[in-house]
Structure formats: structure tokens, C-alpha cells
Amino acid sequence: MDHEKVNILLVDDQPAKLLAYEVILKELGENLVIASSGREALEVLLKTEIAVILVDVCMPELDGFELAAMIREHPRFQKTAMIFISAIQVSDIDRLRGYEMGAVDYVPVPVVPEVLRAKIKVFSELYRKTRELERLNQELEDRVRARTAELENSTTKLRESEQRRSMAIAAGKMGSWDWDWISGDWMWDEGQYRIFGVNPESFAVNPANVQALLHPDDVEQLRKAVAEFNMGTRAYETEFRILRPDGEVRWCVGTAAATVDDSSRVVRVSGVTVDITERKRAEERQNLLAREVDHRAKNALALAQSIVRLTRADEVKAYVNAVEGRINALARVHTILSLSSWQGAELSKLIDEEVAPYSLGGQIVLAGxxxxxxxxxxxxxxxxxxxxxxNSAKYGALSTRSGRLAIGWQVEDQLLTLSWEESGGPLVMPPKSRGFGTRSLLASVESQLGGQAQFDWRAEGLVCRLEVPLIRKTAATTPGKFDAASASGLQRASG
Structure with missing residues (x-):
């Protein structure tokens, strides 16, 4: 499969060794960049995006450790994968020093071509997939901005979702192993034990114990890999899950390469394992985010469309004011829902948002x-x-300083009962017939919410009672679809 090439920096002061690395890594199909000294490597890094650095430990002027320390000091290269090559026996202290400098692995000399290619390939793929995730994340953010731009004058902008985290290339998420095909002996490094969540002192590495740590659905992949090596396959890569002793499931990608004897018989298989759990979780979050953004954008557009379509007014100015008022109400509730990650909204917060413009003078009393x-x-x-x-601000209690409004609510058996009682305002005459606005509010509460709305047009002020179930047994409408009545105004009848 064609893919974008990444840059691999090879650093060594000996041209012959650089040529050998080029020959070994050429078949990976990546861009190989050469540097014959530490200083030259630093110059390349400042001009070129590098995915993996392969550096010799022993070099004049700047050795591998010093070069790694200088690279890690630059914020741009703090996550760049570095692999050390050492022609001398490396002590544990040297290894520790290397890991502290930012190395993710050591490769001893003489270099095993298949192992080196496998290690470089893993980090190249991680770098490539990380960039791909970043691009997908950017595209998703662009789509979110494009959709919310259409509603900027009517709703608050949808809260941006958590950005995808870049996969960190760190020693703690990589392990290597070696399997003697003839004797059956296994060797794991510390990273391999850490990924599988087992104790090196008590865990015996053998096929039975390793298989017991694999997810049952992925055991067949191990058998398939063994079969393919027996049939002549020299390299194998797959994603699989492990089931740690503590019950945690982790996703990994494994790459293995076979070593053969003169008769082309497999004598050893070596490989690397990389924990990609965070990448898998990021992919799941991205898919969920895309679906959620699409749903919320369509829902908001449907709400705004219904408001515009169903608003009635005799004059353009009145029409504009009505539409703006209803869309602002929608924007306020969207803000509340966004703050709760769309888990729900407190009734008191909804009421407080609507009360705010009329709360002067203590005209309104709330209880619930x-x-x-x-x-x-x-x-x-x-x-x-x-x-x-x-309606009350235009014709009822809130249209005069002497008016009073009491709003109370209670819940019993998952049924919300809200009472609206006006007094002290202009004289109210009962309507001769149920107007369009009254029918709309009734339909909104009854059809959309499965509740009931009752109106009592008393002379001293309107009394309204709303009953709304908090849990719907059956959906009256499709989730996300807005009932036309919800956008229609309550128009007070006069007589």
C-alpha cells in the first residue's frame, strides 16, 4: 500500500557503516538522510522533519549521548525516536544513561538486518500514524467550525471536544523479544514484561504462558504467524490484544522477523511489541466525536429552521424580534447543555436564564x-x-410594575409539575377561542414531551399548569427532531 515516506536520520562518523545502514534500510522505502557527525545531524534536524534517528554511540566531538541530550533540549524533538548503535559491550549504567538521554532502544554490532529493519519500521509507522491522526483531527475541527459558523448568529458555538493526543514514542510502550526456534527458549526485555503486565522474576516465558495472556479472539493470529514462518515467511506484522493478569485489556502491534540457516530453515524469530492502546482509544473517541458533532449540528439546524418557518408576525420588525428572541432562548439552553457535556440541564438554570431580563423589583418568585x-x-x-x-412581558403581569409572577415546580413519580401564576397585571379577558399560540404550546408539551398543559385565563392574571414526564416510555418523535409546535409562540387572545 502506498504511503507517505518519512525521513530517517542515520548518524555515524564512518562512511562504511553509513553505507551498510543504507543498504539494510533501503527496502523499507523511506527517505534516508545521512549525517557524518553530531553537528551535521543537528543542522539536518533544524531543516527537516525526522521520524527516527539512528545514531552511533561512539563518535568524535559529539558522541551519541551528548547528541541525544542536545536533541532532547529542543521542544520540537522531545518525542523523536532515537535508537543507539554500539559496537562495544554496553553496561547497564550506559543503557540507563542512554534511556535518560531519550533513547528508545539499543542495537548491538554486528547489526542483525531484520531486527534493525523491524525496529525502524515500527517507529516509522508510529510517526506516520501519529501525523495521520493529527491531520484527521484538524479536518474534524475544520468541519466543526464550518457547521457552527452557520449558527453563530442564533446559537452559541458548540464546545470543542477533546483534541486527539499524539501518541508518545517512549521506552515504556515498547518491548522486544527473541525466540529460539530450535530449542524453544524465549527472551523478553523489560519493556515486554511491562507491556504484558507481568513480573520478570515470577513469569516464565513459554508458549503456553504467553498464549494465556493473549485475548481469546486473537490467539488464532499467533498460530497463523507460527504457521507462516514454517512455510517460509520471513517477516510478519499484526495487531492484537493482550489480557493482563489484572484484567486490563491492551492493544499492541507486533512485528517479527525470522533468521534462517544455510538451508533456509528458521532458527530464530525476533520481534518488537508496541503498546498502541492510546491510539486505539483515540480512534474510538474520534469516531464518537464525529457522530456526535453531526447529530448536534443537524439538531440545531432543525431547531433554527422550525423557529424561522413557524414564527408569525404582521410586521417585519416584529417578526425579526420574535425570531431573535426564540433563537436566543435556544442558544441559552445549548450553552447549559454544553457545560454538562450534553448530559442534561437543571430546570432552575433554564428558568434563571429566562428570568434575568425581568428580575428587577422583586416581581418574580421561584420555588422548587x-x-x-x-x-x-x-x-x-x-x-x-x-x-x-x-407573552407576560407584552400583555400580562410583567408588562407593569405592579404585576407579580410566581413559578413553582415539584416532582412526584418522575412527573414534573410546573405552575405559572400571574397577578396584579392588566385585566385579562378569557379568549373566545383557542388561538394558534395556545394550540402550539399545547402541542409542544403534549406531542414533544408527552405531557399536558392547562390554561386558566383569570381576570387577575393567567394561571398555567404544565405536567411533563421526566422519563418517556415511548418516543413520540425521532431523537433530535424538533416538533413544529415548540417553535411557535404563545399568543394571548384579547376580547
């Missing part, structure tokens, strides 16, 4: 417990409350 509303219920109820407040 904390009630958590589902997102669909919150959106519809917020628009209904907006119509009641707008």
Missing part, C-alpha cells in the same frame, strides 16, 4: 427542587418558558 432534564426535554421546555415570559 433541583430537577435534571434530558437534553430534548430541556430544549422544548426552554422555548415554552420563553413564550410564557415574552
Amino acid at each position: 427542587p433541583e430537577v435534571q432534564l434530558l437534553p430534548t426535554t430541556a430544549q422544548t421546555l426552554a422555548l415554552a418558558l420563553h413564550e410564557l415570559f415574552t
